[in-house]
Amino acid sequence: MGRAPCCDKANVKKGPWSPEEDKKLKDFIEKYGTGGNWIALPQKAGLRRCGKSCRLRWLNYLRPNIKHGAFSDEEDRIICSLFARIGSRWSIIATQLPGRTDNDIKNHWNTKLKKKLLGVAACQIKLPPQQQAREQQHQQPAFPPFLAGVAPATPQLSSCTLPQNPLLHGLGEFSADPDIFGSLLHAQQTHYHPMKDGVVLTFEGDQCCSSASDGSLNQITYGRDEGLGFAGGARQMGLESLLYSSGIGDNRWKESASWEKQPSADLEQLISTGGSFFSGESSLATWSSSKTLGLGSLKSLPTLGREADRFREW
DNA sequence: AATCCGAGCAACCGCCGTCGA
DNA sequence: GTCGACGGCGGTTGCTCGGAT
Numbered sequence: 001m002g003r004a005p006c007c008d009k010a011n012v013k014k015g016p017w018s019p020e021e022d023k024k025l026k027d028f029i030e031k032y033g034t035g036g037n038w039i040a041l042p043q044k045a046g047l048r049r050c051g052k053s054c055r056l057r058w059l060n061y062l063r064p065n066i067k068h069g070a071f072s073d074e075e076d077r078i079i080c081s082l083f084a085r086i087g088s089r090w091s092i093i094a095t096q097l098p099g100r101t102d103n104d105i106k107n108h109w110n111t112k113l114k115k116k117l118l119g120v121a122a123c124q125i126k127l128p129p130q131q132q133a134r135e136q137q138h139q140q141p142a143f144p145p146f147l148a149g150v151a152p153a154t155p156q157l158s159s160c161t162l163p164q165n166p167l168l169h170g171l172g173e174f175s176a177d178p179d180i181f182g183s184l185l186h187a188q189q190t191h192y193h194p195m196k197d198g199v200v201l202t203f204e205g206d207q208c209c210s211s212a213s214d215g216s217l218n219q220i221t222y223g224r225d226e227g228l229g230f231a232g233g234a235r236q237m238g239l240e241s242l243l244y245s246s247g248i249g250d251n252r253w254k255e256s257a258s259w260e261k262q263p264s265a266d267l268e269q270l271i272s273t274g275g276s277f278f279s280g281e282s283s284l285a286t287w288s289s290s291k292t293l294g295l296g297s298l299k300s301l302p303t304l305g306r307e308a309d310r311f312r313e314w
Numbered sequence: 315a316a317t318c319c320g321a322g323c324a325a326c327c328g329c330c331g332t333c334g335a
Numbered sequence: 336g337t338c339g340a341c342g343g344c345g346g347t348t349g350c351t352c353g354g355a356t
Contacts (some may be wrong), residue, residue: 036342037342051341055342063346083347090345091344102343106345
């Protein structure tokens with residue numbers, strides 16, 4: 001079964017467009033329009049291309065008034081702001097940036113903005129006294145040993161920006177409860193409040209259980225009493241929703257002392273100044289979109305399942 | 315000079331929603 | 336109500352190029 005292909009795969013050309021093909025497509029559309037039928041267009045235009053390919057080429061490159069080149073700060077700000085609100089709805093974001101295509105914005109996000117915002121890997125853990133002593137004694141990085149295989153060899157602790165971040169400021173009170181991983185996660189229902197309840201641990205590394213090709217940022221959020229939360233799912237939830245679902249998107253987090261120190265800040269400002277409280281990783285997104293994740297779910301994810309066991313041991 | 319590696323970007327893939335027969 | 340065709344979209348891939356080694 002399966003759907004019939006939209007074109008004869010054997011007879012269509014793939015890969016980069018030549019200037020001649022561009023000219024044919026441009027001339028045809030300018031003369032006749034698309035006719036509302038992209039599938040039939042390549043044949044009419046004398047192109048050995050799939051209709052979808054023609055559509056993409058036109059929309060992303062040949063169409064008039066397309067803006068190429070570097071994104072301005074203002075454009076960056078808009079993208080970040082909208083991403084925080086609606087997630088990876090690139091086509092909608094593109095409507096707010098005249099001349100920019102969804103593909104352009106998506107690429108820009110994936111190659112620049114995501115790293116700019118999320119690359120601020122942060123890790124602030126206040127270990128129990130015994131553990132602190134152990135860490136000092138062995139001159140090891142201050143996070144659970146099980147993360148040694150997950151965190152990069154040189155974790156970017158030096159670039160920690162938590163103190164400047166109203167949302168993240170004050171995090172770091174971490175009670176090393178070995179049962180955390182065993183607790184059930186109610187990702188969408190938790191009242192977890194990182195300001196009061198736990199720690200946000202963020203790290204970079206290519207061994208994290210991430211399906212992203214760049215293996216960029218992964219984030220784990222611990223709740224001291226209420227289980228383990230995986231902060232993610234920017235696409236499904238958007239940052240604002242994510243914060244809500246985590247219990248920090250409501251006004252409670254604004255009531256915290258650290259927030260009051262910066263009363264003028266708002267969510268958009270947080271984003272534009274480098275908030276790093278979300279992740280667009282698709283794998284994490286999938287998990288966090290589940291209503292409930294228990295240890296069983298974690299174990300089904302190879303890497304974290306293993307880490308969960310190690311965390312228990314630790 | 316050759317090779318490696320990562321960033322950037324164009325293009326492809328496959329899923330989903332809509333619409334008309 | 337069902338099914339197929341199509342457009343739209345987001346995720347991903349793979350090529351190119353420039354800088355580092």
